[in-house]
Amino acid sequence: MRRALSLALAAALAAVLLLTGAAPASAAHHLTEGTSVNLIAQHSQKCADVISGSSADGAQVGQYDCNSGLNQLWQIDDLGNGYVRLAARNSGKCLDVSGASTADGAAVIQWSCSSGTNQQWKIENTAGNTRLIARHSGKCLEVPGASTANGTRLRQQACGTGTNQRWELNLVSNPAIPGLFADPNIVRFGDTYYLYATTDGFAGWSGTQFRVFSSKDLVNWTDHGVILDVAADIAWADNSAWAPGIAEKNGKYYFYFSAGLASGDTRKHLGVAVADSPTGPFRDALGKPLVSAGAYTGQAIDPMVFTDTGGQSYLYWGQGASHQVPLNADMVSFNSSQVRTYNPTNYNEGSFVVKRGSTYYFMWSENDTRSEDYRVAYATGTSPTGPWGPRMGLILQKDLAQGIKGTGHHSVVQVPGTDQWYIAYHRFAIPNGDGTHRETMIDRLYFNTDGTIRPVVPTLEGIEPL
Incomplete structure (x- = not known):
């Protein structure tokens, strides 16, 4: 079943998604399961990246200059409970807090997708600050030390106000049906x-x-x-x-x-x-x-x-x-x-x-x-x-x-x-x-008044529900 995003998640996405095309941001509310986004750290403007494009369980996730790589593209899986899983498009594996640790500084990796709450993330938007919060720990995805260096490994940390815990979700693609x-x-x-x-x-x-x-x-x-x-x-x-x-x-x-x-x-x-x-x-x-x-x-x-x-x-x-x-x-x-x-x-x-x-x-x-x-x-x-x-x-x-x-x-x-x-x-x-x-x-x-067909404007985000 391809679901519309839950109301809470839809509201958050409507506020935080950056639509790279010409479509208005108001269209973001209809985004559906299968949407692919880049996760961009606000302080560095670098992307969450599966290091070296690895497809292995346990591969580390860091920040890196944004590019078109599938290892920087994360597919949203709405769980219908206010949380999502984020799967790397290069591997199909999920953003995961290693070992389901609740400790500050625990590494964030990719791992085969499961029902574990350490793979469930809340997209929270408050006063323009968008944070990704791990369900199992209540802690935030962050770039340690507010580093701007390529390769800095991501971790979870007690939520604060730093821009290194703020993330922009950049819409890359929202196909009508997920897959090829x-x-x-x-x-x-x-x-x-x-x-x-x-x-x-x-x-x-x-x-x-x-x-x-x-x-x-x-x-x-x-x-x-x-x-x-x-x-x-x-x-x-x-x-x-x-x-x-x-x-x-x-x-x-x-x-x-x-x-x-x-x-x-x-x-x-x-x-x-x-x-x-x-x-x-x-x-x-x-x-x-x-x-x-x-x-x-x-x-x-x-x-x-x-x-x-x-x-x-x-x-x-x-x-x-x-x-x-x-x-x-x-x-x-x-x-x-x-x-x-x-x-x-x-x-x-x-x-x-x-x-x-x-x-x-x-x-x-x-x-x-x-x-x-x-x-x-x-x-x-x-x-x-x-x-x-x-x-x-x-x-x-x-x-x-x-x-x-x-x-x-x-x-x-x-x-x-x-x-x-x-x-x-x-x-x-x-x-x-x-x-x-x-x-x-x-x-x-659309048809024009004279019966000719108006050229279609292709979009990244697609249509709103009937």
Whole structure:
């Protein structure tokens, strides 16, 4: 379960978080479990750092000049009791008072995360002074002697008023769902939002599992675990579980995906699986690909389904060219003579279609997903399969001022009964991400009065709950 931060913690964070982007500090109250921050000592402006980037239990924590290292990045785990654990992103291990000592001067280290109160910290903000207080001892995290030297080891000490016990929490990243996920497809079934994604972090995008998350407010997400494993559940594929899409018809949920083999013919195919619930488990609907590699130009990847207001569903897919076709009523077949193929300016992959009023918006990703210039553009038309007008401009692109790169392969969802829209997309994980280490983000999407789409401002902190 991905939780909103407890009220006490949220209030503290709202007061102390330094948002490095352009978003107002008032947005900090919605930060959720999984937020990553730097801990900056006020007196020295240096960062809490796992020495030498060690991943070992017992590794010492000191202060060091702030940099982009994962050993200076701490992920917040809200325990729901007014305390948090702080896990080093380089190791996944928690900030810990050694031996659960209650003595002044006890060393602060990293250790495998546990339920121990010596790993639980209260973020206290009083009169602008932010302190990190160990639950087991009631003592404060400090830099001994108010040293400004690199490498000074941190310790606990009776709380005082010194600036060497004051810490700034600098927001680095607040992904919509914690972990490495890409190619998000966000939809609403009933009163619940669901997010399906590629599980990222594998060389060559070779992951085999799909997961789904659900939410009532687009911020607090429940992880329902693996809903399909192509290596275990699909006879014709064992590798490269990519870019899912989903649709509902007559109480059944149809899950479209691309996958391939780890050896031999490594081309990708489109498959379709079916379940009685949006959280699965899903089973192969055909026992063979829905679209085989080579049947149409370009790679058979990145399926997406749009269902029009009249109930007709349409399938979109393709890298190098976008193929678009009405689905038959069974949702697992189509008439090949009805396939339309488009290759708009700069098209690469990731087709997505929405309707607003009487206008259809065809969107796609440009450039390679390994490039920091991965981005989203669009065109409009009067039917779900075009013809589409000229490229109208960019919806989403990188923002280097915030360290945001590789923004693309998106999906869009509308809040029913409103003109409120949200865009889910992936970007390079912050910091030090790349084209196989990506995280999923959700931001607002706005339309101008003339029906054009206003360029999205990507954020570090994300959206507020509905």
